[in-house]
Amino acid sequence: MNNLxxxxxxxxxxxxxxxxxxxxxxxxxxxxxxxKLNEKKDNAILVFHALSGDQYASGINPxxxxxGWWNHAVGAGKPxxxxxxxxxxxxxxxxxxxxxxxxxxxxxxxxxxxxxxPVITINDMVNAQYNxxxxxxxxxxxxxxxxxxxxxxxxxxxxxxPDKAQVAIPIACTASHSAQNxxxxxxxxxxxxxxxxxxNGLYGENKNNPDKGxxxxxxxxxxxxxxxxxxxxxxxRKLQESDDVKFGFDADFQIESYLRYQGSMFVDRFDANSYLxxxxxxxxxDLTKQFNGNxxxxxxxxxxxxxxxxxxxxxxxxxxxxxxxxxxxxxxxxDVGFVxxxxxxxHDSFLLNVPDFLGTLKNYLKTTYFNLNEKRI
Amino acid sequence: xxxxxxxxxELIEENSRVLDVGCGxxxxxxxxxxxxxxxxxxxxxxxxxxQNCLSKxxxxxxxxxxxxxxxxxxxxxxYVVLSQTLQAFLNTERVINELLRIGKRAIVTIPNFGHWxxxxxxxxxxxxxxxxxxxxxxxxxxxxxMCSIKDFFIFCEKRNIKIFRSLALNKEKISSIxxxxxxxxxLISELGIFLIENK
Numbered sequence: 001m002n003n004l005x006x007x008x009x010x011x012x013x014x015x016x017x018x019x020x021x022x023x024x025x026x027x028x029x030x031x032x033x034x035x036k037l038n039e040k041k042d043n044a045i046l047v048f049h050a051l052s053g054d055q056y057a058s059g060i061n062p063x064x065x066x067x068g069w070w071n072h073a074v075g076a077g078k079p080x081x082x083x084x085x086x087x088x089x090x091x092x093x094x095x096x097x098x099x100x101x102x103x104x105x106x107x108x109x110x111x112x113x114x115x116x117x118p119v120i121t122i123n124d125m126v127n128a129q130y131n132x133x134x135x136x137x138x139x140x141x142x143x144x145x146x147x148x149x150x151x152x153x154x155x156x157x158x159x160x161x162p163d164k165a166q167v168a169i170p171i172a173c174t175a176s177h178s179a180q181n182x183x184x185x186x187x188x189x190x191x192x193x194x195x196x197x198x199x200n201g202l203y204g205e206n207k208n209n210p211d212k213g214x215x216x217x218x219x220x221x222x223x224x225x226x227x228x229x230x231x232x233x234x235x236x237r238k239l240q241e242s243d244d245v246k247f248g249f250d251a252d253f254q255i256e257s258y259l260r261y262q263g264s265m266f267v268d269r270f271d272a273n274s275y276l277x278x279x280x281x282x283x284x285x286d287l288t289k290q291f292n293g294n295x296x297x298x299x300x301x302x303x304x305x306x307x308x309x310x311x312x313x314x315x316x317x318x319x320x321x322x323x324x325x326x327x328x329x330x331x332x333x334x335d336v337g338f339v340x341x342x343x344x345x346x347h348d349s350f351l352l353n354v355p356d357f358l359g360t361l362k363n364y365l366k367t368t369y370f371n372l373n374e375k376r377i
Numbered sequence: 378x379x380x381x382x383x384x385x386x387e388l389i390e391e392n393s394r395v396l397d398v399g400c401g402x403x404x405x406x407x408x409x410x411x412x413x414x415x416x417x418x419x420x421x422x423x424x425x426x427x428q429n430c431l432s433k434x435x436x437x438x439x440x441x442x443x444x445x446x447x448x449x450x451x452x453x454x455x456y457v458v459l460s461q462t463l464q465a466f467l468n469t470e471r472v473i474n475e476l477l478r479i480g481k482r483a484i485v486t487i488p489n490f491g492h493w494x495x496x497x498x499x500x501x502x503x504x505x506x507x508x509x510x511x512x513x514x515x516x517x518x519x520x521x522x523m524c525s526i527k528d529f530f531i532f533c534e535k536r537n538i539k540i541f542r543s544l545a546l547n548k549e550k551i552s553s554i555x556x557x558x559x560x561x562x563x564l565i566s567e568l569g570i571f572l573i574e575n576k
Contacts, residue, residue, distance in 0.1 A: 333394070338440075368434045
């Protein structure tokens with residue numbers, strides 16, 4: 001990785017108290033923006049990224065030279081239309097793309113902080129990212145949005161800051177991380193921690209990173225982002241570069257080769273400790289519990305307009321869990337729209353070219369921005 | 378059926394909260410928003426319709442009225458509107474009970490199966506009536522529980538439901554229905570529009 005100098009950041013001066021009890025201050029928060037903030041400062045959209053994402057939602061990520069993770073949704077003429085909206089995305093704390101995280105160099109030891117980094121929560125991430133509003137002097141965002149862990153941050157954001165967003169669009173997410181999802185995250189963490197290079201999280205001195213463990217974690221997770229049908233259609237039992245199986249443990253099947261590739265690509269851009277911290281934050285997320293079992297109370301003080309989206313083939317954050325959020329909002333008479341989009345692409349649908357999803361989102365944003373901010377009464 | 382929309386609009390008071398059950402692609406919701414200052418939500422079963430509604434910026438959720446009305450608290454709306462959908466439910470009675478639980482009042486419109494054209498069709502042709510309002514054949518109709526204006530009157534009477542206003546629509550003409558003209562209105566009206574509440 002190079003071009004790290006191209007990362008934009010703000011230094012958060014305020015002291016932030018974390019859920020674990022520790023305090024942090026003077027920490028970096030890396031961000032990227034797309035489009036222009038208008039004079040009235042009413043066209044800003046804050047995008048929250050998912051587990052493996054970063055602040056480079058659109059365009060070309062200058063660090064990895066790969067396309068932004070939400071290129072289908074963010075850009076000129078796209079749903080989050082950068083000709084019209086000012087899109088901000090920040091790297092979560094605990095992340096590894098320039099925000100304060102386990103790979104931040106400790107100024108005393110000159111080594112990465114590693115597992116001396118405090119355990120953080122979705123609430124901590126959102127509170128840290130809130131500082132970006134002050135930086136841009138934005139009083140109220142037009143929208144907050146994100147898929148998967150990004151959606152969880154949307155819910156937490158509206159709960160913490162009920163009057164700071166006109167619209168909230170949580171996508172393919174949940175208000176309370178399920179046992180199944182905790183189980184998958186634990187599998188990934190155990191793979192990392194079983195790697196002899198992990199060294200209790202204090203690796204990184206002589207470039208021996210727990211890459212094998214992180215790759216296995218990514219491979220396992222990647223399966224959960226797809227659907228059985230999608231996998232079957234794309235790979236089936238197709239073999240890799242041969243007519244028959246080789247009676248060995250190399251990648252005989254295309255799906256094996258594909259997963260190995262996904263794993264190997266991931267370790268080039270992601271920090272194993274970040275993976276531990278961020279999955280932990282997801283596991284700890286239980287907005288319902290934060291409000292003593294009544295999710296509706298999380299949104300009681302908010303006038304935010306909600307648009308919730310799920311996907312038919314998403315078994316990681318299934319429609320039923322998204323619908324629970326809708327039900328909680330309906331119980332308090334909140335302004336809420338909800339649709340389950342038909343797609344075979346599994347949980348990853350929100351990142352991919354799914355026309356029904358992108359089309360509905362685009363029109364919704366355009367009409368809603370007009371109704372709230374442009375319509376002459 | 379713009380006339381139907383107008384009648385519904387007139388039945389709804391300003392600054393009220395409204396739920397449109399089976400809102401289709403949001404035409405009635407839009408009409409109401411253009412003509413009244415109200416807060417309105419929609420529930421719709423078809424994904425395509427829901428996507429269209431959301432594209433128009435309408436607060437619509439995807440769901441099935443047979444099951445998903447239970448998530449709304451008692452009296453959470455001033456009006457719950459059910460426009461020409463009652464006949465499509467499996468459990469009509471439960472849906473009506475739900476409408477009157479969620480809404481202080483409900484507005485129900487029904488295509489009148491007692492209309493003379495229906496009666497004549499069955500009498501002369503001896504086959505299930507197919508009309509402009511009800512264009513389906515018996516084997517592909519989504520309409521499970523057709524009723525006449527008179528049937529609905531009797532139903533409300535039996536279930537202790539108070540009918541506040543009952544209006545008949547024939548072509549573009551609107552008239553009031555009461556017990557004295559029920560027989561004739563049931564014969565000549567295409568649509569019945571009822572404003573009801575629990576007694």
